[in-house]
Amino acid sequence: MQTRFDITTSGPGLYEFTRQVADWATGTGLLTLFVQHTSASLVIQENADPEVQADLQNYFARLVPPTSDPSMAYLTHTYEGPDDMPAHIKAALLLTHLSIPVTGGVLALGRWQGVYLFEHRDRPHLRRVIAHLA
Amino acid sequence: MQTRFDITTSGPGLYEFTRQVADWATGTGLLTLFVQHTSASLVIQENADPEVQADLQNYFARLVPPTSDPSMAYLTHTYEGPDDMPAHIKAALLLTHLSIPVTGGVLALGRWQGVYLFEHRDRPHLRRVIAHLA
Amino acid sequence: MQTRFDITTSGPGLYEFTRQVADWATGTGLLTLFVQHTSASLVIQENADPEVQADLQNYFARLVPPTSDPSMAYLTHTYEGPDDMPAHIKAALLLTHLSIPVTGGVLALGRWQGVYLFEHRDRPHLRRVIAHLA
Numbered sequence: 001m002q003t004r005f006d007i008t009t010s011g012p013g014l015y016e017f018t019r020q021v022a023d024w025a026t027g028t029g030l031l032t033l034f035v036q037h038t039s040a041s042l043v044i045q046e047n048a049d050p051e052v053q054a055d056l057q058n059y060f061a062r063l064v065p066p067t068s069d070p071s072m073a074y075l076t077h078t079y080e081g082p083d084d085m086p087a088h089i090k091a092a093l094l095l096t097h098l099s100i101p102v103t104g105g106v107l108a109l110g111r112w113q114g115v116y117l118f119e120h121r122d123r124p125h126l127r128r129v130i131a132h133l134a
Numbered sequence: 135m136q137t138r139f140d141i142t143t144s145g146p147g148l149y150e151f152t153r154q155v156a157d158w159a160t161g162t163g164l165l166t167l168f169v170q171h172t173s174a175s176l177v178i179q180e181n182a183d184p185e186v187q188a189d190l191q192n193y194f195a196r197l198v199p200p201t202s203d204p205s206m207a208y209l210t211h212t213y214e215g216p217d218d219m220p221a222h223i224k225a226a227l228l229l230t231h232l233s234i235p236v237t238g239g240v241l242a243l244g245r246w247q248g249v250y251l252f253e254h255r256d257r258p259h260l261r262r263v264i265a266h267l268a
Numbered sequence: 269m270q271t272r273f274d275i276t277t278s279g280p281g282l283y284e285f286t287r288q289v290a291d292w293a294t295g296t297g298l299l300t301l302f303v304q305h306t307s308a309s310l311v312i313q314e315n316a317d318p319e320v321q322a323d324l325q326n327y328f329a330r331l332v333p334p335t336s337d338p339s340m341a342y343l344t345h346t347y348e349g350p351d352d353m354p355a356h357i358k359a360a361l362l363l364t365h366l367s368i369p370v371t372g373g374v375l376a377l378g379r380w381q382g383v384y385l386f387e388h389r390d391r392p393h394l395r396r397v398i399a400h401l402a
Binding site (some may be wrong): 018029030043045046049051054056058059060063093094095098099100103109110112113134 | 230
């Protein structure tokens with residue numbers, strides 16, 4: 001059983017889509033989500049306090065600054081913009097895929113866990129996530 | 135086939151549970167482990183020298199210092215303690231789930247690979263890991 | 269359905285093996301790749317511009333310098349060489365396994381996504397990746 005979730009982003013940050021995933025998943029098996037991009041990630045994070053999501057975004061913005069920052073002058077892949085190579089680095093540090101057990105249509109998420117797409121580029125993007133359940 | 139491993143932690147660091155997982159896994163398929171928390175992680179690491187696990191813990195403690203550290207003053211989610219938001223960041227940098235092929239009841243782990251829960255919080259916790267094999 | 273890919277490396281960096289994986293994968297299911305080492309990783313990254321792979325390697329070399337670097341003097345697992353403990357740390361930051369949906373023998377990779385082994389050690393190594401498709 002496969003489907004695709006299309007997620008519209010408008011700048012860096014976390015975009016929750018737990019509800020769409022939970023509504024789609026039925027039966028019992030292993031759910032895998034796979035993002036078809038190298039400048040956006042998937043992450044499971046706390047869904048209670050929006051400050052957590054903002055803090056995550058700010059931490060990664062400092063850990064991997066734009067290539068316009070002097071500390072990143074050694075990077076060579078810069079012609080797609082100052083946010084491009086840092087986006088690839090963040091994609092390597094984070095996840096391209098997530099797997100979550102499903103039992104009787106219920107995701108095995110903990111109480112505070114939500115499923116997010118983490119956008120790393122500045123400009124708006126349409127992000128495609130393939131879902132596979134078996 | 136699903137089960138749950140409960141792992142008791144007493145402060146930051148790596149807690150091995152390879153044996154419990156190996157004893158439970160039978161048959162042939164894909165084993166997935168999923169931790170139901172956003173302040174603890176799963177990691178596969180060297181099981182030979184305990185120094186490796188201590189060094190890992192120390193590296194991540196420096197990469198993501200407590201919010202009491204001046205370098206982390208920009209973080210806003212601080213009211214659950216100085217170790218809380220760093221725990222979420224470490225959980226994003228590390229893994230919520232692991233998948234390991236199993237053949238005839240034997241995990242496809244390399245000779246030096248062990249399965250660990252990586253606790254990021256200071257106080258004792260009971261951590262739940264869902265195991266799914268199919 | 270399982271197989272093993274043997275990948276020969278000659279120093280730190282990304283080694284693409286998308287073609288071998290795509291040629292082997294048939295039918296419909298979930299493909300999981302699992303690297304049997306704690307000093308090498310798997311990563312999905314941009315396959316268009318080789319600069320991206322070099323930049324990734326350079327970023328991680330700075331984020332986790334060799335233990336000969338004064339900033340890493342706190343590490344204790346140093347007797348296997350200055351590149352050993354940093355290799356374990358990079359393996360914790362990156363991935364031991366990848367899962368990719370497969371439909372009718374086609375991997376669900378996006379247009380710019382390639383599958384890479386990321387070698388973290390200086391000396392040549394033979395790296396084993398287990399592939400599981402079901």
